[in-house]
Amino acid sequence: MTSPHRPDQLHASAYWSGEAIVPGIYAIAPMLPGTLAFGLAFGALCAQKKFSLAEVEVMMAIVYGGLSQFVAVQSWPDQLTISSIATLALLITTVNIRFALMSASLRPWFGTLPPWQAYPSMLLVTDGGWLAAMRYREHGGANAWFFVGGGIVLYVVWLLSSIPGFLLAEQLSDPKKYGVDLVMPAFYAAMLVPAWKGVGRAVPWVIAGAVALLVYYTVPGYWFIILGAVAGSVSAGLMPDD
Amino acid sequence: MTEMLRPEVMFAFVVMMAVTVASRLGGFWLMRYVTITPRVRRMLEALPGSIIVAAALPVAVDGGVVVVGAIVAAMIVTVVRRNDFIAVFTGMAVAALARAAGLGG
Numbered sequence: 001m002t003s004p005h006r007p008d009q010l011h012a013s014a015y016w017s018g019e020a021i022v023p024g025i026y027a028i029a030p031m032l033p034g035t036l037a038f039g040l041a042f043g044a045l046c047a048q049k050k051f052s053l054a055e056v057e058v059m060m061a062i063v064y065g066g067l068s069q070f071v072a073v074q075s076w077p078d079q080l081t082i083s084s085i086a087t088l089a090l091l092i093t094t095v096n097i098r099f100a101l102m103s104a105s106l107r108p109w110f111g112t113l114p115p116w117q118a119y120p121s122m123l124l125v126t127d128g129g130w131l132a133a134m135r136y137r138e139h140g141g142a143n144a145w146f147f148v149g150g151g152i153v154l155y156v157v158w159l160l161s162s163i164p165g166f167l168l169a170e171q172l173s174d175p176k177k178y179g180v181d182l183v184m185p186a187f188y189a190a191m192l193v194p195a196w197k198g199v200g201r202a203v204p205w206v207i208a209g210a211v212a213l214l215v216y217y218t219v220p221g222y223w224f225i226i227l228g229a230v231a232g233s234v235s236a237g238l239m240p241d242d
Numbered sequence: 243m244t245e246m247l248r249p250e251v252m253f254a255f256v257v258m259m260a261v262t263v264a265s266r267l268g269g270f271w272l273m274r275y276v277t278i279t280p281r282v283r284r285m286l287e288a289l290p291g292s293i294i295v296a297a298a299l300p301v302a303v304d305g306g307v308v309v310v311g312a313i314v315a316a317m318i319v320t321v322v323r324r325n326d327f328i329a330v331f332t333g334m335a336v337a338a339l340a341r342a343a344g345l346g347g
Contacts, residue, residue, distance in 0.1 A: 029327060030325075030326035030327040030329070030330050031330075033330070033331070034330055034334070037334075051251070052246050052247070052248075054246045054247050055246070055247055055248070055251055055252075055255075058247065058252065058255055059255050059258075062255060062256070062258075062259040063255060063258045063259050063262055064262065065258075065262045068258075068262065069258075072258060080250040080251065080253070080254055085253070085254050085257055088254060088257070088258060089257050089258065089260075089261050092258045092261050092262060093261045093265065096261065096262045096265045096266075097265050098265075098293055098297070099262070099265040099266045099269070100265045100266070100268045100269030100272075101269055101289055101293060102269065102289075102293070103266055103267065103268070103269040103270035104269030104270060104272065104273045104286070104289075105269075105286045105289045105290065106270060107269075107270055107273035107274070107286075108278055108283075108286065110270065111270075111273065111274070118270065119267055119270070119271075122266050122267050122270045123263065123266055123267070125266045127297075131290065131294075134290045176337075176341065177338065177341060177342075178334065178338050179312065179333065179334030179335060179336070179337035179338035179341075180334065181305075181309075181337070182309065182312045182313070182316075182330075182333040182334050182336075182337045183330060183333075183334060184297075184298070185298045185301055185302060185309065185312070185313050185316075185333065186312060186313060186316035186329060186330045186332070186333025186334065187316075187326065187329070187330050188294045188297065188298040189298065189313045189314075189316045189317045189320065189329070189333070190316055190317070190319075190320040190326045190329035190330065191290075191294060191326070192291065192294050192295070192317070193317055193320040193321055194320075194324070195290060195291050195294075201288075201291075202291070204288040204291065204292050205288075205291045205292060205294075205295045206295075207292075208291070208292035208293075208295045208296045209295040209296065209299040211296070212295065212296035212297075212299055212300050213299060213300050213303060216300035216303075216304070217300075224296060224300050225293070225296050225297045226296075227296075228292065228295070228296025228297075228299075229289065229292045229293040229296045229297075230292075231292075231296075232288055232289075232291070232292025232293075232295065232296065233285045233286070233288050233289050233292050234285065235288075236284045236285050236287065236288030236292075237281045237282070237284055237285040237288075239284065
Protein backbone atom coordinates (compact mmCIF):
# COMPACT_ATOMS: atom_id res chain seq x y z
CA MET A 1 0.00 0.00 0.00
CA THR A 2 1.64 3.18 -1.14
CA SER A 3 -1.37 5.48 -1.11
CA PRO A 4 -0.27 8.89 0.19
CA HIS A 5 -2.70 8.78 3.12
CA ARG A 6 -1.93 5.27 4.21
CA PRO A 7 1.10 5.63 6.51
CA ASP A 8 -0.50 8.35 8.61
CA GLN A 9 -3.97 6.91 8.89
CA LEU A 10 -3.61 5.47 12.35
CA HIS A 11 -1.55 8.38 13.63
CA ALA A 12 -3.49 11.36 12.28
CA SER A 13 -4.10 13.97 15.00
CA ALA A 14 -7.65 14.69 16.07
CA TYR A 15 -9.31 17.93 14.98
CA TRP A 16 -12.77 19.49 15.13
CA SER A 17 -14.62 20.25 11.95
CA GLY A 18 -18.39 20.37 11.68
CA GLU A 19 -18.67 18.40 8.47
CA ALA A 20 -18.27 15.09 10.34
CA ILE A 21 -21.31 15.69 12.59
CA VAL A 22 -23.87 14.42 10.08
CA PRO A 23 -21.80 11.37 8.99
CA GLY A 24 -21.24 10.60 12.69
CA ILE A 25 -24.98 10.68 13.37
CA TYR A 26 -25.59 8.60 10.25
CA ALA A 27 -23.11 5.98 11.47
CA ILE A 28 -24.90 5.50 14.80
CA ALA A 29 -28.39 5.67 13.20
CA PRO A 30 -28.75 1.85 13.09
CA MET A 31 -28.45 1.97 16.90
CA LEU A 32 -31.29 4.44 17.40
CA PRO A 33 -34.36 2.17 17.03
CA GLY A 34 -32.69 -0.40 19.27
CA THR A 35 -31.69 2.21 21.83
CA LEU A 36 -35.24 3.51 21.82
CA ALA A 37 -36.64 0.02 22.27
CA PHE A 38 -34.14 -0.79 25.00
CA GLY A 39 -35.00 2.46 26.79
CA LEU A 40 -38.71 1.69 26.46
CA ALA A 41 -38.23 -1.72 28.03
CA PHE A 42 -36.04 -0.22 30.74
CA GLY A 43 -38.64 2.46 31.54
CA ALA A 44 -41.27 -0.25 31.86
CA LEU A 45 -39.05 -2.28 34.19
CA CYS A 46 -38.46 0.80 36.37
CA ALA A 47 -42.19 1.47 36.61
CA GLN A 48 -42.71 -2.10 37.85
CA LYS A 49 -39.94 -1.63 40.39
CA LYS A 50 -41.72 1.47 41.75
CA PHE A 51 -39.17 4.11 40.76
CA SER A 52 -40.58 7.56 40.00
CA LEU A 53 -40.20 8.92 36.48
CA ALA A 54 -37.97 11.70 37.83
CA GLU A 55 -35.68 9.09 39.40
CA VAL A 56 -35.54 7.10 36.18
CA GLU A 57 -34.53 10.20 34.24
CA VAL A 58 -31.80 11.05 36.76
CA MET A 59 -30.41 7.53 36.38
CA MET A 60 -30.58 7.70 32.57
CA ALA A 61 -28.77 11.04 32.64
CA ILE A 62 -25.99 10.43 35.15
CA VAL A 63 -25.26 6.69 34.98
CA TYR A 64 -25.76 6.33 31.19
CA GLY A 65 -24.95 2.65 30.95
CA GLY A 66 -27.81 0.75 29.35
CA LEU A 67 -27.04 -2.86 30.19
CA SER A 68 -25.62 -1.99 33.62
CA GLN A 69 -28.75 -0.03 34.55
CA PHE A 70 -30.91 -2.96 33.48
CA VAL A 71 -28.86 -5.37 35.57
CA ALA A 72 -28.84 -3.01 38.59
CA VAL A 73 -32.59 -2.35 38.55
CA GLN A 74 -33.36 -6.05 38.13
CA SER A 75 -31.36 -6.84 41.25
CA TRP A 76 -32.29 -3.65 43.11
CA PRO A 77 -32.11 -4.33 46.88
CA ASP A 78 -35.18 -3.89 49.10
CA GLN A 79 -33.12 -1.90 51.56
CA LEU A 80 -30.44 0.53 50.43
CA THR A 81 -27.62 0.12 52.91
CA ILE A 82 -23.93 0.84 52.56
CA SER A 83 -23.28 -2.82 51.81
CA SER A 84 -26.15 -3.21 49.31
CA ILE A 85 -25.02 -0.04 47.50
CA ALA A 86 -21.46 -1.38 47.43
CA THR A 87 -22.81 -4.59 45.89
CA LEU A 88 -24.63 -2.54 43.25
CA ALA A 89 -21.44 -0.59 42.55
CA LEU A 90 -19.47 -3.81 42.06
CA LEU A 91 -22.17 -5.18 39.76
CA ILE A 92 -22.16 -1.97 37.69
CA THR A 93 -18.37 -2.06 37.50
CA THR A 94 -18.25 -5.61 36.16
CA VAL A 95 -20.70 -4.65 33.41
CA ASN A 96 -19.10 -1.30 32.57
CA ILE A 97 -15.37 -1.96 32.94
CA ARG A 98 -15.31 -2.68 29.20
CA PHE A 99 -15.67 1.09 28.74
CA ALA A 100 -12.11 1.38 30.11
CA LEU A 101 -10.84 -0.82 27.27
CA MET A 102 -12.82 1.21 24.76
CA SER A 103 -11.54 4.58 25.97
CA ALA A 104 -8.01 3.13 26.10
CA SER A 105 -8.29 2.29 22.42
CA LEU A 106 -9.40 5.87 21.70
CA ARG A 107 -6.20 7.28 23.27
CA PRO A 108 -4.08 7.30 20.07
CA TRP A 109 -6.82 9.43 18.47
CA PHE A 110 -8.29 11.62 21.25
CA GLY A 111 -5.00 11.78 23.15
CA THR A 112 -3.84 14.38 20.61
CA LEU A 113 -6.55 16.78 21.87
CA PRO A 114 -6.16 18.96 24.98
CA PRO A 115 -7.38 17.07 28.09
CA TRP A 116 -10.31 19.44 28.65
CA GLN A 117 -11.67 18.33 25.28
CA ALA A 118 -10.62 14.68 25.41
CA TYR A 119 -11.90 13.67 28.88
CA PRO A 120 -15.45 15.04 28.47
CA SER A 121 -15.58 13.25 25.09
CA MET A 122 -14.83 9.95 26.85
CA LEU A 123 -18.04 10.37 28.88
CA LEU A 124 -19.86 9.58 25.62
CA VAL A 125 -18.26 6.13 25.22
CA THR A 126 -20.95 3.54 24.51
CA ASP A 127 -20.77 0.21 22.67
CA GLY A 128 -22.39 1.53 19.50
CA GLY A 129 -20.78 4.96 19.46
CA TRP A 130 -17.34 3.55 20.08
CA LEU A 131 -17.68 0.82 17.44
CA ALA A 132 -18.81 3.29 14.80
CA ALA A 133 -15.94 5.62 15.71
CA MET A 134 -13.36 2.82 15.53
CA ARG A 135 -14.53 1.90 12.06
CA TYR A 136 -14.32 5.55 10.97
CA ARG A 137 -10.81 5.75 12.44
CA GLU A 138 -9.77 2.59 10.62
CA HIS A 139 -10.68 4.28 7.36
CA GLY A 140 -8.40 7.18 8.19
CA GLY A 141 -10.87 9.50 9.92
CA ALA A 142 -9.58 11.84 12.62
CA ASN A 143 -12.39 14.39 12.99
CA ALA A 144 -13.44 14.31 16.65
CA TRP A 145 -16.95 15.55 15.83
CA PHE A 146 -17.69 12.19 14.20
CA PHE A 147 -17.58 10.47 17.59
CA VAL A 148 -18.88 13.36 19.71
CA GLY A 149 -21.76 14.34 17.39
CA GLY A 150 -23.06 10.79 17.14
CA GLY A 151 -22.49 10.33 20.87
CA ILE A 152 -24.58 13.36 21.81
CA VAL A 153 -27.49 12.21 19.62
CA LEU A 154 -27.34 8.73 21.15
CA TYR A 155 -27.37 10.30 24.63
CA VAL A 156 -30.40 12.48 23.94
CA VAL A 157 -32.36 9.60 22.39
CA TRP A 158 -31.45 7.48 25.41
CA LEU A 159 -32.69 10.18 27.82
CA LEU A 160 -36.07 10.38 26.10
CA SER A 161 -36.48 6.67 25.39
CA SER A 162 -37.53 5.53 28.86
CA ILE A 163 -40.41 7.99 29.22
CA PRO A 164 -42.98 6.24 26.95
CA GLY A 165 -41.95 2.84 28.34
CA PHE A 166 -42.49 4.06 31.88
CA LEU A 167 -45.93 5.34 30.97
CA LEU A 168 -46.91 2.20 29.01
CA ALA A 169 -45.39 -0.22 31.48
CA GLU A 170 -47.75 -3.15 30.95
CA GLN A 171 -47.27 -3.63 27.22
CA LEU A 172 -43.50 -3.61 27.25
CA SER A 173 -42.67 -5.72 30.25
CA ASP A 174 -41.19 -8.45 28.02
CA PRO A 175 -38.66 -6.87 25.65
CA LYS A 176 -37.68 -10.29 24.29
CA LYS A 177 -41.06 -10.54 22.58
CA TYR A 178 -39.94 -7.78 20.20
CA GLY A 179 -36.40 -9.06 19.78
CA VAL A 180 -35.00 -6.09 21.71
CA ASP A 181 -32.40 -8.31 23.35
CA LEU A 182 -30.95 -8.91 19.87
CA VAL A 183 -30.16 -5.25 19.18
CA MET A 184 -26.65 -5.25 20.57
CA PRO A 185 -25.64 -8.76 19.41
CA ALA A 186 -26.97 -8.05 15.90
CA PHE A 187 -25.17 -4.70 15.76
CA TYR A 188 -21.99 -6.37 17.02
CA ALA A 189 -22.31 -9.06 14.36
CA ALA A 190 -22.81 -6.40 11.69
CA MET A 191 -19.64 -4.64 12.90
CA LEU A 192 -17.59 -7.81 12.99
CA VAL A 193 -18.06 -8.53 9.30
CA PRO A 194 -16.22 -5.44 7.96
CA ALA A 195 -13.57 -5.83 10.69
CA TRP A 196 -12.58 -9.19 9.19
CA LYS A 197 -9.01 -8.97 7.92
CA GLY A 198 -8.18 -12.58 7.35
CA VAL A 199 -7.62 -15.65 9.46
CA GLY A 200 -4.40 -14.44 11.09
CA ARG A 201 -6.02 -11.32 12.49
CA ALA A 202 -8.92 -13.39 13.77
CA VAL A 203 -6.83 -15.58 16.10
CA PRO A 204 -7.26 -13.09 19.01
CA TRP A 205 -11.02 -13.18 18.40
CA VAL A 206 -11.04 -16.96 18.78
CA ILE A 207 -9.05 -16.69 22.01
CA ALA A 208 -11.35 -13.90 23.26
CA GLY A 209 -14.40 -16.05 22.49
CA ALA A 210 -12.99 -19.18 24.12
CA VAL A 211 -11.96 -17.36 27.31
CA ALA A 212 -15.29 -15.49 27.45
CA LEU A 213 -17.24 -18.76 27.17
CA LEU A 214 -15.10 -20.42 29.84
CA VAL A 215 -15.58 -17.49 32.25
CA TYR A 216 -19.29 -17.20 31.41
CA TYR A 217 -19.93 -20.76 32.54
CA THR A 218 -17.64 -20.73 35.59
CA VAL A 219 -17.76 -17.22 37.11
CA PRO A 220 -21.06 -15.53 37.92
CA GLY A 221 -21.71 -12.01 36.66
CA TYR A 222 -20.28 -10.14 33.71
CA TRP A 223 -16.56 -10.76 34.06
CA PHE A 224 -16.66 -12.80 30.85
CA ILE A 225 -16.70 -9.63 28.73
CA ILE A 226 -13.62 -8.05 30.24
CA LEU A 227 -11.59 -11.25 30.72
CA GLY A 228 -12.35 -12.45 27.18
CA ALA A 229 -11.51 -9.07 25.66
CA VAL A 230 -8.25 -8.76 27.62
CA ALA A 231 -7.25 -12.31 26.63
CA GLY A 232 -7.83 -11.50 22.97
CA SER A 233 -5.88 -8.26 23.17
CA VAL A 234 -2.95 -9.77 25.09
CA SER A 235 -2.73 -12.66 22.63
CA ALA A 236 -2.46 -10.12 19.80
CA GLY A 237 0.37 -8.46 21.69
CA LEU A 238 2.20 -11.76 22.03
CA MET A 239 1.95 -12.58 18.34
CA PRO A 240 4.96 -11.82 16.12
CA ASP A 241 5.01 -8.67 13.99
CA ASP A 242 3.27 -9.07 10.66
CA MET B 243 -46.21 10.40 43.92
CA THR B 244 -45.13 11.52 47.34
CA GLU B 245 -41.43 10.96 46.89
CA MET B 246 -40.20 12.11 43.52
CA LEU B 247 -36.50 11.80 44.27
CA ARG B 248 -35.73 9.64 47.29
CA PRO B 249 -32.39 10.71 48.80
CA GLU B 250 -31.07 7.18 49.36
CA VAL B 251 -31.89 6.27 45.74
CA MET B 252 -30.10 9.40 44.53
CA PHE B 253 -27.08 8.42 46.61
CA ALA B 254 -27.04 4.96 45.01
CA PHE B 255 -27.28 6.54 41.54
CA VAL B 256 -24.34 8.84 42.30
CA VAL B 257 -22.23 5.84 43.36
CA MET B 258 -23.26 4.02 40.15
CA MET B 259 -22.32 7.12 38.16
CA ALA B 260 -18.93 7.36 39.87
CA VAL B 261 -17.87 3.82 38.98
CA THR B 262 -19.15 4.20 35.41
CA VAL B 263 -17.36 7.53 34.88
CA ALA B 264 -14.22 5.97 36.36
CA SER B 265 -14.48 3.16 33.79
CA ARG B 266 -15.02 5.55 30.88
CA LEU B 267 -12.16 7.89 31.83
CA GLY B 268 -9.87 5.35 33.47
CA GLY B 269 -8.76 3.48 30.37
CA PHE B 270 -8.05 6.68 28.50
CA TRP B 271 -6.15 8.10 31.48
CA LEU B 272 -4.06 4.95 32.02
CA MET B 273 -2.95 4.92 28.40
CA ARG B 274 -1.21 8.21 29.10
CA TYR B 275 1.49 6.19 30.84
CA VAL B 276 1.78 3.57 28.12
CA THR B 277 4.07 4.12 25.16
CA ILE B 278 2.43 3.04 21.91
CA THR B 279 4.99 0.46 20.78
CA PRO B 280 4.16 -1.88 17.87
CA ARG B 281 3.13 -4.48 20.45
CA VAL B 282 0.76 -2.06 22.22
CA ARG B 283 -0.67 -1.00 18.88
CA ARG B 284 -1.38 -4.62 17.97
CA MET B 285 -3.13 -5.03 21.32
CA LEU B 286 -5.27 -1.92 20.79
CA GLU B 287 -6.11 -2.96 17.23
CA ALA B 288 -7.27 -6.37 18.43
CA LEU B 289 -9.52 -4.84 21.09
CA PRO B 290 -12.66 -3.99 19.09
CA GLY B 291 -13.05 -7.49 17.63
CA SER B 292 -12.13 -9.11 20.95
CA ILE B 293 -14.70 -7.08 22.90
CA ILE B 294 -17.36 -7.85 20.29
CA VAL B 295 -16.72 -11.59 20.39
CA ALA B 296 -16.33 -11.76 24.17
CA ALA B 297 -19.56 -9.84 24.76
CA ALA B 298 -21.71 -11.50 22.12
CA LEU B 299 -20.57 -15.13 21.87
CA PRO B 300 -21.61 -16.37 25.36
CA VAL B 301 -24.96 -14.57 25.02
CA ALA B 302 -25.48 -16.20 21.62
CA VAL B 303 -24.51 -19.69 22.82
CA ASP B 304 -26.70 -19.34 25.90
CA GLY B 305 -29.58 -17.89 23.90
CA GLY B 306 -29.99 -21.08 21.95
CA VAL B 307 -31.19 -21.56 18.42
CA VAL B 308 -33.29 -18.38 18.19
CA VAL B 309 -30.46 -16.04 19.18
CA VAL B 310 -27.82 -17.85 17.11
CA GLY B 311 -30.18 -17.83 14.12
CA ALA B 312 -30.91 -14.13 14.53
CA ILE B 313 -27.20 -13.26 14.77
CA VAL B 314 -26.33 -15.39 11.74
CA ALA B 315 -29.15 -13.69 9.81
CA ALA B 316 -27.76 -10.28 10.78
CA MET B 317 -24.28 -11.29 9.60
CA ILE B 318 -25.57 -12.62 6.29
CA VAL B 319 -27.45 -9.36 5.70
CA THR B 320 -24.26 -7.44 6.48
CA VAL B 321 -22.24 -9.48 4.00
CA VAL B 322 -24.87 -9.06 1.29
CA ARG B 323 -26.05 -5.50 1.87
CA ARG B 324 -23.39 -3.80 4.04
CA ASN B 325 -26.18 -2.00 5.83
CA ASP B 326 -26.08 -1.99 9.65
CA PHE B 327 -29.63 -0.75 9.88
CA ILE B 328 -31.12 -3.62 7.91
CA ALA B 329 -28.83 -6.06 9.75
CA VAL B 330 -30.04 -4.98 13.20
CA PHE B 331 -33.66 -4.94 12.06
CA THR B 332 -33.31 -8.42 10.53
CA GLY B 333 -31.80 -9.78 13.77
CA MET B 334 -34.65 -8.37 15.84
CA ALA B 335 -37.32 -9.51 13.37
CA VAL B 336 -35.96 -13.06 13.14
CA ALA B 337 -35.93 -13.38 16.94
CA ALA B 338 -39.37 -11.81 17.38
CA LEU B 339 -40.94 -14.01 14.67
CA ALA B 340 -39.27 -17.19 15.92
CA ARG B 341 -40.52 -16.51 19.44
CA ALA B 342 -44.00 -15.64 18.17
CA ALA B 343 -43.93 -19.00 16.36
CA GLY B 344 -43.31 -20.67 19.69
CA LEU B 345 -39.57 -21.32 19.59
CA GLY B 346 -37.99 -20.80 23.00
CA GLY B 347 -35.00 -18.69 24.00
